[in-house]
Amino acid sequence: MRQRRRLPVNEKKMTRRLSYPYIVWMAIFVIVPLIIVCIYGLTDKTGALTLENVKSIASPVHLKALFLSLKLSIISTVLCFVLALPLALVIRGMHLKSSGFIIFVFILPMWMNFLLRTMAWQLILSNNGVLNTLLGFLHLPKVHIIYTFQAVLIGMVYDFLPFMILPIYTTILKLDGSLMEAAVDLGANSFQTFVKVTLPLTVPGIVSGIVMVFLPSMTNYVVLDMLYNSTYIMGSLIGSYFSAYNWNGGSMIALVLLVIILVFTLVTNKYTDDDGGSRGGALL
Numbered sequence: 001m002r003q004r005r006r007l008p009v010n011e012k013k014m015t016r017r018l019s020y021p022y023i024v025w026m027a028i029f030v031i032v033p034l035i036i037v038c039i040y041g042l043t044d045k046t047g048a049l050t051l052e053n054v055k056s057i058a059s060p061v062h063l064k065a066l067f068l069s070l071k072l073s074i075i076s077t078v079l080c081f082v083l084a085l086p087l088a089l090v091i092r093g094m095h096l097k098s099s100g101f102i103i104f105v106f107i108l109p110m111w112m113n114f115l116l117r118t119m120a121w122q123l124i125l126s127n128n129g130v131l132n133t134l135l136g137f138l139h140l141p142k143v144h145i146i147y148t149f150q151a152v153l154i155g156m157v158y159d160f161l162p163f164m165i166l167p168i169y170t171t172i173l174k175l176d177g178s179l180m181e182a183a184v185d186l187g188a189n190s191f192q193t194f195v196k197v198t199l200p201l202t203v204p205g206i207v208s209g210i211v212m213v214f215l216p217s218m219t220n221y222v223v224l225d226m227l228y229n230s231t232y233i234m235g236s237l238i239g240s241y242f243s244a245y246n247w248n249g250g251s252m253i254a255l256v257l258l259v260i261i262l263v264f265t266l267v268t269n270k271y272t273d274d275d276g277g278s279r280g281g282a283l284l
Contacts, residue, residue: 034258040251053252062237062253069234072149073218076156077164080213081206083157084164089198091165092172103169106162114159118226121155122146125227152228156217163216164209171205172198207268215261 044050056062091099109117124130125146132142145151175198183193221235228236234257241250 037251037254037258040247041255042252044248053248056249057252057256061232065232065234065237065253066256068232069218072152072156072233073214076153076160076217077210077214079153079157080161080164081210083161084168084209085202085206088165088169088172091169103166106165109158110162115222117159118155118222121151121158122226125151125154147228149228152224155223155227156220159223160213160217163212167205167208167212168202169205171202171208175201211265211268214264218261219257 041053042049042051044052057066091102094102122129126132127142127144127146129146131145135142145154179197179201180193183197188196219235221239224233224236225239234253238250238253238257241247241253
């Protein structure tokens with residue numbers, strides 16, 4: 001069994017000192033805000049400890065917002081996966097220069113401001129926007145998409161699709177081609193090879209992509225506010241509470257989202273281990 005190399009005492013001290021800025025950053029920007037949110041969520045406006053904020057989560061308005069947020073996040077994640085997996089497979093089969101350019105095209109919007117990208121979709125999908133102008137030019141009936149569930153799905157998929165493609169593409173890129181060749185030699189067709197070899201080996205990348213899409217879509221506020229304009233979404237509901245200076249109610253909803261994210265992360269964490277993708281399915 002290979003033994004880990006022990007670091008010299010001086011190197012250990014240097015490593016510990018280099019970690020101090022990160023510890024300070026974590027304390028200021030992660031731990032302290034979480035403590036403040038917990039304090040506000042479990043107290044009332046007078047600062048007294050109360051469970052009324054917890055009980056309010058069971059109200060019809062909050063439950064409706066929670067279920068709608070879950071529905072939106074799940075559908076967005078599924079759509080991103082359905083688009084990302086075949087795209088990643090196609091990109092992998094391209095020439096190295098071509099695949100690099102395609103990946104660059106998908107990453108390029110991420111360099112732009114998140115708000116500007118959402119505003120662009122607002123202009124495209126508006127009643128007198130680019131989409132309806134094009135439909136009118138083609139003598140086709142106009143469509144009303146802006147401020148609908150479909151509009152926010154388009155915005156979500158556009159913003160988070162790269163987060164699904166990149167981990168899946170990276171995992172597929174590292175696959176051992178000899179495994180697929182062995183499957184073909186054993187009599188498997190293309191579909192069987194994909195289902196029983198390629199897909200199981202890609203699970204770590206798929207799970208990583210699901211986590212990277214589901215979590216931000218669950219807590220997203222900008223896309224919902226600009227393309228859906230509904231307060232019956234968790235992110236918008238938190239924004240409305242804070243706009244009304246109801247820090248206690250907004251903090252409790254934020255805590256609920258935090259618990260959901262924590263549970264989802266713990267459940268999916270065991271599938272993101274690199275060793276989990278080292279085994280393919282059995283060929284029958």
